[in-house]
Amino acid sequence: MSAVVTKKQGRPAAARPGRGGSRRGGPPRRRAAEQAAGWSFAGPSTLLVLGFSLLPMGWAFRLSLTDSDLVTEGQSVGLDNYRALADDPVFWKSIRNTLELIALYIPISLALGLAVALLLNKPIKGIGFYRACFLVPFVASAAAEGLLMAFVFDKDFGVVNGLLTRTGLPAQGFLDDPSQAMLVISGIFIWTQFGFNVVIYLAALQEIPKEVMEAASIDGAGPWRTFRHIVVPSVRPISMFLAVWGLIDCLQFFDLLMTSTKGGPVNSTITIVYYVWQLAFEYFTAGYGAAVAYALFAGSLAAIVIGLVFGRRKGFLL
Amino acid sequence: MKNLVPILAAVLLGAAAACSSSGDGNSGGPVELMLWHGQDDTAAKSIEKLVASFNQTHPDIKVKTDSGGATADTMLPKVTAGFAAGTHPDIAYMYGSWGAALARSPKVPNLKRYISGPNVKWDDFWPNTRQSSTINGKVIGFPSAVDALSVLYNKKLLAEANIKPPSPNWTWDDFREMSRKLTDAKTKTYGTTFAISGGEETTWLLWPLVWQHGGSILSPDGKKAAFNSPQGAQALSVMQQMAVQDKSVYIDSSPAEKGQKLFESGRLGLFLAGPWVLPDVQAAKIDYGFAPLPGTNGDHQTVSGPDNWAVFDHGSRRIKASVEFLTWLTQPEQQLVWMKDTGALPTRRSILQQPGYQEFLKKYPGIGVATDNLANAKQIRPVTAKYPRVSSFVAEAIASTLLGRSDPKAALDDAARKSDALLAVPGQ
Numbered sequence: 174m175s176a177v178v179t180k181k182q183g184r185p186a187a188a189r190p191g192r193g194g195s196r197r198g199g200p201p202r203r204r205a206a207e208q209a210a211g212w213s214f215a216g217p218s219t220l221l222v223l224g225f226s227l228l229p230m231g232w233a234f235r236l237s238l239t240d241s242d243l244v245t246e247g248q249s250v251g252l253d254n255y256r257a258l259a260d261d262p263v264f265w266k267s268i269r270n271t272l273e274l275i276a277l278y279i280p281i282s283l284a285l286g287l288a289v290a291l292l293l294n295k296p297i298k299g300i301g302f303y304r305a306c307f308l309v310p311f312v313a314s315a316a317a318e319g320l321l322m323a324f325v326f327d328k329d330f331g332v333v334n335g336l337l338t339r340t341g342l343p344a345q346g347f348l349d350d351p352s353q354a355m356l357v358i359s360g361i362f363i364w365t366q367f368g369f370n371v372v373i374y375l376a377a378l379q380e381i382p383k384e385v386m387e388a389a390s391i392d393g394a395g396p397w398r399t400f401r402h403i404v405v406p407s408v409r410p411i412s413m414f415l416a417v418w419g420l421i422d423c424l425q426f427f428d429l430l431m432t433s434t435k436g437g438p439v440n441s442t443i444t445i446v447y448y449v450w451q452l453a454f455e456y457f458t459a460g461y462g463a464a465v466a467y468a469l470f471a472g473s474l475a476a477i478v479i480g481l482v483f484g485r486r487k488g489f490l491l
Numbered sequence: 492m493k494n495l496v497p498i499l500a501a502v503l504l505g506a507a508a509a510c511s512s513s514g515d516g517n518s519g520g521p522v523e524l525m526l527w528h529g530q531d532d533t534a535a536k537s538i539e540k541l542v543a544s545f546n547q548t549h550p551d552i553k554v555k556t557d558s559g560g561a562t563a564d565t566m567l568p569k570v571t572a573g574f575a576a577g578t579h580p581d582i583a584y585m586y587g588s589w590g591a592a593l594a595r596s597p598k599v600p601n602l603k604r605y606i607s608g609p610n611v612k613w614d615d616f617w618p619n620t621r622q623s624s625t626i627n628g629k630v631i632g633f634p635s636a637v638d639a640l641s642v643l644y645n646k647k648l649l650a651e652a653n654i655k656p657p658s659p660n661w662t663w664d665d666f667r668e669m670s671r672k673l674t675d676a677k678t679k680t681y682g683t684t685f686a687i688s689g690g691e692e693t694t695w696l697l698w699p700l701v702w703q704h705g706g707s708i709l710s711p712d713g714k715k716a717a718f719n720s721p722q723g724a725q726a727l728s729v730m731q732q733m734a735v736q737d738k739s740v741y742i743d744s745s746p747a748e749k750g751q752k753l754f755e756s757g758r759l760g761l762f763l764a765g766p767w768v769l770p771d772v773q774a775a776k777i778d779y780g781f782a783p784l785p786g787t788n789g790d791h792q793t794v795s796g797p798d799n800w801a802v803f804d805h806g807s808r809r810i811k812a813s814v815e816f817l818t819w820l821t822q823p824e825q826q827l828v829w830m831k832d833t834g835a836l837p838t839r840r841s842i843l844q845q846p847g848y849q850e851f852l853k854k855y856p857g858i859g860v861a862t863d864n865l866a867n868a869k870q871i872r873p874v875t876a877k878y879p880r881v882s883s884f885v886a887e888a889i890a891s892t893l894l895g896r897s898d899p900k901a902a903l904d905d906a907a908r909k910s911d912a913l914l915a916v917p918g919q
Contacts, residue, residue: 242592242595242876243568243571243574244571244574244592244593244595244596245595245596245597323745323749324749327745327749329679329741330679330749348744348745349742349744349894350894351891351894351896431746432746433745433746434688434744434745434746435688435689435690435746436689437687437688437689437744437890438687438688438689438744438890438891438894439887439890439891439894439896440689440887451883454567454568455690455879455883456877456879456880456883457592457876457877457879457880458880
């Protein structure tokens with residue numbers, strides 16, 4: 174929003190380069206009125222951006238240079254918090270878990286989202302109902318879903334193990350088994366989120382001009398070739414958008430964990446954001462928590478910039 | 492980062508609200524106090540009922556209540572966010588484990604000069620609750636609740652397995668043997684449950700065992716971990732043998748307290764818990780009995796969790812009014828109302844002499860055992876702001892041991908290494 178304002182202030186001078194100094198920017202009174210009007214439009218949003226994003230970010234950075242526990246101010250410790258990151262096994266574990274989540278989540282949720290969107294794009298009776306079914310997990314509260322899934326995947330009383338043993342397969346540890354827990358959590362997260370991808374893909378599929386599809390079928394393209402050469406290229410920008418969106422979702426992954434595993438057992442499902450929360454609000458080490466948060470910020474900024482540059486170069490993004 | 496933003500947003504909004512509505516009570520009229528009680532359901536109704544009757548009998552003070560959050564678990568972050576904006580309450584329900592962090596805050600006044608008042612009867616509170624309210628000489632509030640870990644047993648399950656109810660001098664061998672007999676894989680019935688979800692609910696099951704074996708949590712100066720002593724390893728072995736060899740333990744990895752649900756559904760024989768689960772257990776119509784913790788060589792020490800009504804600074808007039816309210820609230824008459832509604836244990840010795848106490852015993856059968864068990868709470872957990880982190884290291888050690896992934900001594904050594912590094916950092 175603030176960008177709009179600067180543009181507006183700059184315009185009169187740039188737009189009328191040849192005019193005399195006295196005319197520059199029009200009569201002073203009108204110019205002031207214009208400025209005031211401009212700020213009255215941009216002001217509220219500027220305040221929101223400043224108050225809710227930039228100030229807290231600055232404050233958190235200052236916090237990351239102290240040993241504050243939020244109860245008291247704390248003392249300045251310079252860059253010690255950042256140095257301590259290197260030797261913190263839980264920090265590295267949380268990064269590994271987050272990367273694992275991203276690696277599973279993005280490809281599967283995109284593929285699943287597109288597949289279901291293709292199915293739901295057909296003229297079937299009661300299509301509205303089916304579409305709603307896939308959207309419900311996305312709309313429901315993640316905290317409630319975490320609680321629900323903790324029961325569904327319970328190793329002793331859960332429905333899933335009940336089905337497994339009934340069909341003669343061995344029961345699994347799921348969320349109680351440190352080597353399976355992150356996989357199960359990723360699966361649950363995909364289930365809760367891919368409804369969003371379905372909706373976006375559905376909109377993109379309906380944007381594909383009918384004529385193109387008809388032309389393809391006249392040219393003798395079967396379903397696979399239509400999909401490969403028309404559908405996939407058409408939704409490519411949307412796929413890129415959903416991948417970046419999914420990346421952000423993964424980096425912020427928190428609420429489901431809070432009510433299902435709390436990062437356990439033995440830190441096997443801890444993610445970066447969950448670790449930040451623990452450091453700040455369970456262990457009273459808000460300064461160190463802020464440093465971890467800033468490490469996450471730097472990492473995600475880098476990932477998104479690389480994603481955008483790559484996406485632009487390949488023509489995925491406009 | 493991302494999750495700090497909403498908190499800061501709340502802080503900023505709170506600041507705006509505070510500017511418009513604070514009114515510090517230094518002007519005329521009744522003093523207005525804000526109480527964040529952190530209770531839900533029955534307990535919330537009970538405390539609100541008590542506050543209403545206080546407001547009626549004390550026209551010069553008006554106490555307003557708010558839960559301050561869905562549960563008491565999130566009270567500390569809420570209050571600290573309030574500190575930044577000046578919107579903190581006058582009184583809040585605070586877990587004892589937060590005492591050390593609170594005492595460091597300049598927003599928490601020292602109530603030492605108020606507690607000697609004749610109406611307060613400070614020495615009537617149990618010693619461990621007084622210890623928990625007083626950190627390095629600073630009194631941060633009034634004792635609000637006290638609990639000691641004890642054992643609830645399902646009478647029906649024990650009778651079906653031909654097991655006699657635990658005697659007051661039972662041992663951990665008895666506990667293990669009973670648990671083994673009660674476990675039935677076919678009906679999914681378990682002897683007992685241990686939580687491994689990684690917080691204090693995991694760690695505090697281990698401390699009584701460590702103390703009973705003669706071990707301690709930290710070195711006397713609080714600078715080194717001491718829980719990885721041979722005594723500590725022995726203590727954890729007791730839990731490990733039950734979980735790994737006997738498989739008589741339901742290992743509860745979720746924060747949803749599934750272990751308690753098991754007890755409520757009649758599938759758990761012995762439950763390490765306390766009176767705080769009674770309202771739920773009674774609602775589930777389980778015929779339960781109480782026993783003290785099993786002992787080691789006749790030592791039945793347990794761990795207690797005294798909580799506080801912490802007081803926060805909004806000027807001396809409001810602090811004084813807060814003390815007056817808490818003095819009233821913690822009197823035996825009011826405490827008995829609260830105890831009868833919620834199954835809470837007495838915080839003061841003199842409550843036991845009140846006629847109403849007998850009614851309380853009648854309403855919660857067996858709770859007398861739990862009250863007597865308060866005497867077994869002899870040691871407290873370390874009073875340092877670093878304790879929650881140490882506790883998380885130990886919880887990790889317990890979890891990996893009970894899952895059969897490491898042996899007790901190695902796991903505790905690992906946790907001790909991490910704790911030593913943490914405790915060596917000066918400050919906090």
